[in-house]
Amino acid sequence: MSHRNDLLPPPALQATGIQASLGGVRVLHGIDLHLAAGCWTSIVGPNGAGKSTLLRVLAGLLGHGGEVRLFGEPLRELPGRVRAQRLAWLGQGGAGEGSADDLRVGDVVMLGRLPHQRWLAAPSPADRDAVERALRSTHAWDWRDRTLGELSGGERQRVLLARALAVEAELLLMDEPLANLDPPHQADWMATTRSLAAAGATVVSVLHELSVALAADQLVVMAQGRIVHHGTCDDPATHAALEHVFDQRVRVHRVAGQWIALPR
Numbered sequence: 001m002s003h004r005n006d007l008l009p010p011p012a013l014q015a016t017g018i019q020a021s022l023g024g025v026r027v028l029h030g031i032d033l034h035l036a037a038g039c040w041t042s043i044v045g046p047n048g049a050g051k052s053t054l055l056r057v058l059a060g061l062l063g064h065g066g067e068v069r070l071f072g073e074p075l076r077e078l079p080g081r082v083r084a085q086r087l088a089w090l091g092q093g094g095a096g097e098g099s100a101d102d103l104r105v106g107d108v109v110m111l112g113r114l115p116h117q118r119w120l121a122a123p124s125p126a127d128r129d130a131v132e133r134a135l136r137s138t139h140a141w142d143w144r145d146r147t148l149g150e151l152s153g154g155e156r157q158r159v160l161l162a163r164a165l166a167v168e169a170e171l172l173l174m175d176e177p178l179a180n181l182d183p184p185h186q187a188d189w190m191a192t193t194r195s196l197a198a199a200g201a202t203v204v205s206v207l208h209e210l211s212v213a214l215a216a217d218q219l220v221v222m223a224q225g226r227i228v229h230h231g232t233c234d235d236p237a238t239h240a241a242l243e244h245v246f247d248q249r250v251r252v253h254r255v256a257g258q259w260i261a262l263p264r
């Protein structure tokens with residue numbers, strides 16, 4: 001395992017000795033992870049490696065052993081409202097969103113502003129601006145008066161992404177954010193993510209699209225409930241770790257100035 005923490009500013013997110021079980025089976029085995037502010041990190045690895053489980057632990061959504069610190073403070077001790085202001089979550093496939101099918105798109109995205117609103121207060125102009133910015137950045141503004149249930153899978157994903165963006169959190173955790181997105185909207189997501197990180201946000205994305213994952217600043221490579229490598233996306237050791245966890249069935253290439261991973 002390689003660590004580059006000595007090169008990084010103080011971590012925005014710090015996980016130490018994380019263990020987690022699902023259905024009585026241990027699926028995370030002592031994870032240590034330090035993520036710098038202003039950095040986009042992709043988590044990759046084979047099916048069942050524990051990527052989504054780790055992301056849920058980092059979001060405070062799953063009981064675990066060990067400790068998660070957010071900007072130096074224990075996540076467990078952060079009041080729920082503060083956590084919801086500082087941490088935005090995009091879950092896999094919009095899980096749990098089925099019951100929201102009757103909601104207007106604009107209202108779904110406004111839910112991202114709830115942590116910023118006073119109890120029962122109407123949305124402020126700042127809330128409305130944040131919702132419009134988020135919907136425009138995912139090209140979903142034109143659907144604001146439609147219901148979520150009237151949208152295709154990719155359109156729905158762009159609305160849920162807009163909801164996460166509308167939080168305007170310092171830390172964004174996204175599980176398979178590209179699910180159902182066509183290539184132009186995948187490219188838009190990458191551009192949005194890069195600009196969020198450039199503006200100081202910390203972004204963690206679980207991705208199966210390895211060539212997109214390799215556009216991040218850092219790659220966390222997982223297998224069998226452990227981090228087997230954490231390094232920059234330009235590092236040959238990172239590419240070797242990626243090829244290794246996929247049993248040499250992918251190869252990393254440099255094409256037109258970008259890293260791409262092709263199956264073989």
Ligand SMILES: Nc1ncnc2c1ncn2[C@@H]1O[C@H](COP(=O)(O)OP(=O)(O)OP(=O)(O)O)[C@@H](O)[C@H]1O
Nearest residue numbers: 022023024025027046047048049050051052053054
């Ligand atoms: N409810 C459950 N009970 C027992 N084991 C579970 C349960 N849910 C998931 N697991 C197991 O936990 C492990 C980690 O699952 P997780 O969803 O975190 O993997 P992942 O790396 O995100 O996989 P994928 O790439 O397929 O989405 C897997 O081996 C999975 O079979």
